Amino acid sequence: MFVLLKKLQEIKAEAATGAPPRRTSLALRHVDAGSCNGCEHELQNVSNPYYDLARFGLSLVASPRHADVLLITGPVTTRMVEPLQRAYEAMPEPRLVAALGDCALGCNVLGLGSELVGSVERVLPVDIRIPGCPPTPAAIAAAIFR
Amino acid sequence: MGWLSAVTHTEAPELRTVAAAEWREAVSEALATGRRFTSLHALDESGDATVRALFGGEQPLLLSCRSIDATVPSIIDLIPAATWDEREAHDLYGVRFDGHTPLRPLVHHSPTLDDWVVPVHGHNPYDVAVGPIHAGVIESGHFRFHLVGERILHLDLRLFYKHRGLEKASEGVGEREAIRFVGRACAADHVAHTLAYAQAIESAHGLWPSPGLSDTRTFLVELERIWNHLNDIAAICAGVGFAAGNMAFAALKERAQRLNDDLSGHRFLFDTIAVGESPFGLDRGGRDRARATLRELRADAATLWRALLFNASFQARLGDIGVVDKSLAVELGMVGPAARASGHAVDARSESPRLSYGTFAAAHPRERTGDVRARLEIRALELDDSFTILDELAARDLSGGPVHARAASSVVGTSIVEGARGASACIVELAGGNVRRLRLRTSSYANWPAVAPAVVGNLLPDFPLINKSFELCYACVDR
Numbered sequence: 001m002f003v004l005l006k007k008l009q010e011i012k013a014e015a016a017t018g019a020p021p022r023r024t025s026l027a028l029r030h031v032d033a034g035s036c037n038g039c040e041h042e043l044q045n046v047s048n049p050y051y052d053l054a055r056f057g058l059s060l061v062a063s064p065r066h067a068d069v070l071l072i073t074g075p076v077t078t079r080m081v082e083p084l085q086r087a088y089e090a091m092p093e094p095r096l097v098a099a100l101g102d103c104a105l106g107c108n109v110l111g112l113g114s115e116l117v118g119s120v121e122r123v124l125p126v127d128i129r130i131p132g133c134p135p136t137p138a139a140i141a142a143a144i145f146r
Numbered sequence: 147m148g149w150l151s152a153v154t155h156t157e158a159p160e161l162r163t164v165a166a167a168e169w170r171e172a173v174s175e176a177l178a179t180g181r182r183f184t185s186l187h188a189l190d191e192s193g194d195a196t197v198r199a200l201f202g203g204e205q206p207l208l209l210s211c212r213s214i215d216a217t218v219p220s221i222i223d224l225i226p227a228a229t230w231d232e233r234e235a236h237d238l239y240g241v242r243f244d245g246h247t248p249l250r251p252l253v254h255h256s257p258t259l260d261d262w263v264v265p266v267h268g269h270n271p272y273d274v275a276v277g278p279i280h281a282g283v284i285e286s287g288h289f290r291f292h293l294v295g296e297r298i299l300h301l302d303l304r305l306f307y308k309h310r311g312l313e314k315a316s317e318g319v320g321e322r323e324a325i326r327f328v329g330r331a332c333a334a335d336h337v338a339h340t341l342a343y344a345q346a347i348e349s350a351h352g353l354w355p356s357p358g359l360s361d362t363r364t365f366l367v368e369l370e371r372i373w374n375h376l377n378d379i380a381a382i383c384a385g386v387g388f389a390a391g392n393m394a395f396a397a398l399k400e401r402a403q404r405l406n407d408d409l410s411g412h413r414f415l416f417d418t419i420a421v422g423e424s425p426f427g428l429d430r431g432g433r434d435r436a437r438a439t440l441r442e443l444r445a446d447a448a449t450l451w452r453a454l455l456f457n458a459s460f461q462a463r464l465g466d467i468g469v470v471d472k473s474l475a476v477e478l479g480m481v482g483p484a485a486r487a488s489g490h491a492v493d494a495r496s497e498s499p500r501l502s503y504g505t506f507a508a509a510h511p512r513e514r515t516g517d518v519r520a521r522l523e524i525r526a527l528e529l530d531d532s533f534t535i536l537d538e539l540a541a542r543d544l545s546g547g548p549v550h551a552r553a554a555s556s557v558v559g560t561s562i563v564e565g566a567r568g569a570s571a572c573i574v575e576l577a578g579g580n581v582r583r584l585r586l587r588t589s590s591y592a593n594w595p596a597v598a599p600a601v602v603g604n605l606l607p608d609f610p611l612i613n614k615s616f617e618l619c620y621a622c623v624d625r
Contacts, residue, residue, distance in 0.1 A: 003453040004390040007446070011397050031279055032286045034308040037621040038333030038414055041377070043283045045403070048396040062281035079255060079307045080286060083278050110330045112311025134333065136413065137400075 011049040025057035026144065028098075029067030029091070033084050033120070034074035038134035039101040043071065045137040053141060064090040069128070069144070075103040075110075076117035088124055098128035100140065105129055158349055158556035159206035166218055169197075169211045173221045176201045176209060182492075183479060184562065184571045185587040186221075186231035188239035195239045199228070200573055202497070206560045208573070213241055220246035227479025230595060231587070238314075253306045263302045266292040271299055274606065278307045285620035289609075296605045301598040308624035316584045321347050321574070322421045324581045328572065331586055332622030333414045334377075337370040338565025339586060339622065340419040342572035345500050347421045348549055350559025350576055355500055358547030362424045364502040365539045366415055367563065368532045372440075373402035374566030375483075375525045375532070376447065378617040382522050383454070385611035386463040394450050398443060405439045424546025437540040444533040451526050464519035468600045468612030471516055478599075481592045482568020483528060484616050487521040489514030494564035501563075502539065518615040557582075565589055567618060588622040 030043060046053050047060065061067050064087040072084065088097070099105050099120040106119025120126055130143040164172040177183070181201035188195050197218045201207045211218055220243035222229045233252035235241045243249060250262045271294050278286040288304040316327040328343040329336055341363055348355070355363070376399040383391030403413040410418050410426055418426035428436065454460060470480070475488035485492050486508055493508030495501070509527040511520040562571045568589035575583040593616055601612050 001390065001453065001457055003449060004394045004457075007394050007450060007453075008390060008397070030283045032284070032308070034310055034624075035285070035621065036330050036333045037285055037619055038336075040283055040285060041333060041414070045396070045400060048400050049393050050397065050400050060283055074308065075310065077308055077310060079309065080278065083286070083307075087279055110310065110312060110315060110327055112315045115309055115311040133416070134414070 008049055012052075015050040015052075023057075025059070026069060027059050027061045027067045028069045028071050028144070029061055029064045029087065030071045030073070031080075031084055031087050032073050033080040033104070034077035034116070035101060035103060035134075036074075039073035039104075042134045042137050042140060043073070043100065046140050048137075051137045051141055053144075056145070058144065064088070065092070067091055067095070069096045069098055070124075071098045071100050072104050072120045072124075073100045075106070076120055076123055078115055078117065081117055081123055084123060096127040097124050098130060098144070099126045100130045101135055102131055102133040105131055107131075108133070158352065158553070159200065159208045159558060159560045161208045161210060161556075161558055163210045163212075166211055166214050169209075170219050170221060170224065172209050172211075173199060173224055176207055177224065179203075181207060183225045183227055185573060185585060186228045186235065187573065187583070187585040187587075188235035188241045189575065189583045190239065195235075195241045197235060197241060198573075200560055200571065202562060208558060208560065216240055217242045217244050219244045222246055225479070226477050227592070227595075230591065253309055255304065255306070262304060263290055264292075264300055266300050268294065268299070270294060287620045291606060291609070293606060296607065298601050298604055298606055298609070301601050303594065303598060305594065305620055306624045308621055310625065312625045313584050313586065316581050318580050321576055321579060321581055324584060325419070325421060327584070328586055329416065329419075331625050332588065332590075332619050333416075334374055334619050335370070335565040335567065335570060335588065335590075335622055337366045337415050337419060338563045338570050339572070339588065341367055342561045342563040342570050342586070343574070343584075344419050344421045345561035345563065346559040346572040346574045347576075348500075348559070349561055350557065350574060351555045352551055352553030353422060353549040354552040355549050356547035357502070358543050358545060359424055359549065360500060360502045361539055361542050362426060362428075362544045362546045363419065365428075365536060365544055366410075366418050366426060367501070367565065368536050368539070369402075369406060369409075370415060371532045371566045372443070372529065372536070373399050373406065375529045376402055378525050378566075378614075379451075379454075379522065381614040381617055382464075382518065382611065383460070385614035386460060388457070388460050391450075391454055391457070391460060394453075398447055398450070401439070401443055405436065405443075408439075409436055422549045427545040429545070433540045433544055437537060440533055440536050440540070444530070447526075447529060447533075461519075463611065464522060465515075465517060467518045467608055468521075468604060468615055469515065469517045470596050470600045472514065474599060475516065475596065478596050479592055480568070480596050481589050482564070482566075483524045484521055484593050484596065485568065487511055487514065487524045488516030492569070494562045494569040497562075498564065500561070503535075506535075518611060521615040568592060570622075586622070586625060588619070590618040590620075591623045593618055594623055
């Protein structure tokens with residue numbers, strides 16, 4: 001345990017960004033609407049010691065009920081439209097929708113037309129656009145802070 | 147690592163067509179000759195659907211059978227591992243499998259619970275439905291647990307929420323271009339899948355990779371294994387709520403992905419594999435950087451692994467949880483680290499003449515108990531093997547290379563590649579330079595059916611841990 005904690009302290013010193021602490025917070029809820037799992041990996045990486053977004057008041061929450069932002073990945077498959085809409089409806093207002101990754105933005109969509117809606121915009125109003133295939137953790141962080 | 151030792155292998159699979167009445171007999175015979183079932187798929191062939199089953203071996207055998215009135219005898223009593231394949235062929239190609247009852251939907255979602263949920267009776271059993279949206283940053287899929295108290299009696303899985311029709315979308319696309327459909331099936335196994343595709347196309351055309359191409363591709367697929375295994379160890383720590391272990395290994399994963407980015411320009415090594423050539427190559431400087439970074443990573447991973455071993459409260463959560471015994475692993479056709487943790491010694495790397503594995507022998511955990519502990523330990527052992535392979539390869543020429551024609555062209559090609567989660571198979575059928583049918587049967591597809599029996603008798607709160615110990619992907623199952 002001592003070894004683990006010491007290692008984490010080293011990383012923290014090495015990865016320090018120098019960004020000032022914030023007084024605000026933002027709760028994010030993720031919905032995978034048919035991604036290739038790349039966006040999920042990068043979104044998880046945003047919590048690793050190199051980025052550690054919790055420092056800036058950002059948290060990934062377990063329920064849309066607790067969320068300010070719905071972060072959506074994937075080209076929205078026909079089977080995920082309904083769960084996605086229900087997650088959005090469950091959120092308190094004011095609420096924001098972020099389309100994470102090129103698939104969610106509708107660019108370069110691969111797959112059968114009959115299985116896909118094509119972009120998040122066709123289902124929900126999109127406020128934040130985060131391009132990339134997949135977007136890097138740094139790009140995700142930058143887009144959310146903006 | 148003798149590349150030349152394997153050139154006796156034949157390229158394209160043998161395609162053998164049998165009548166529906168002889169289908170089961172032909173399948174039994176293939177098994178009796180020691181061949182391993184690899185995949186089953188259907189395709190439309192002017193009217194009635196055709197079903198094909200691939201069996202691995204020195205020369206792969208692709209058995210084919212034309213359905214009669216859209217019906218083919220089921221083989222799931224002979225090969226339980228073909229259960230999902232038959233359900234998928236039924237949903238997507240309308241093939242009925244005589245003897246497969248009940249033939250539950252897999253890809254299509256029925257609103258009627260009885261259509262896909264196994265009836266459970268007893269004293270006070272109740273259901274807990276989870277998903278498709280989960281509490282963490284996890285892919286979409288639905289689990290229906292049948293419980294008594296907190297103990298799991300049975301689990302029904304409903305995946306394919308992420309079905310994008312990638313296989314069908316690739317039909318009619320040029321054989322060099324269709325690799326992008328395979329590549330977007332899953333980011334975590336991107337290299338393994340695209341490599342399986344490229345090798346399948348090359349096998350159809352009787353093409354053989356040069357040593358430089360083999361070395362370069364092997365380097366890439368092992369790099370992919372490194373970041374995946376580091377991710378999986380972190381995920382198992384997260385599965386028991388052990389934040390320090392999770393964060394320490396998540397940091398190692400980040401370093402591995404930064405190395406990917408440094409070497410290939412992409413954190414997931416996207417688009418580093420192509421048919422007949424290598425878009426990826428390293429010069430001397432790149433190889434030296436890779437070697438130095440991998441050595442540092444290896445030393446840190448070993449230190450942190452020891453810290454996990456000596457953490458008693460973490461270790462206490464791992465034993466006897468989510469057990470899959472060897473006979474079940476064999477019966478379900480499991481692959482990869484999860485199969486090896488149960489003592490089922492399969493590793494496609496020891497049968498990959500197109501790659502630079504030479505006399506590679508798979509790692510085994512000290513105790514092949516098939517529980518979370520064994521599935522965790524095998525990751526650490528394989529990580530070390532992969533670091534050794536990468537260190538050796540970094541001393542060689544990794545600038546790619548050409549392919550050479552060695553045999554006549556065929557319209558069918560197959561390949562199996564051992565990715566981080568196990569063997570993924572790719573079958574291509576070609577027509578006029580285009581893909582006519584593409585089948586990608588991934589390692590996650592092979593192992594998902596084992597998750598349900600693994601959780602039986604365990605407590606519901608241990609499910610995330612058991613699930614993480616398999617760390618299967620949803621995207622490449624759903625495709």
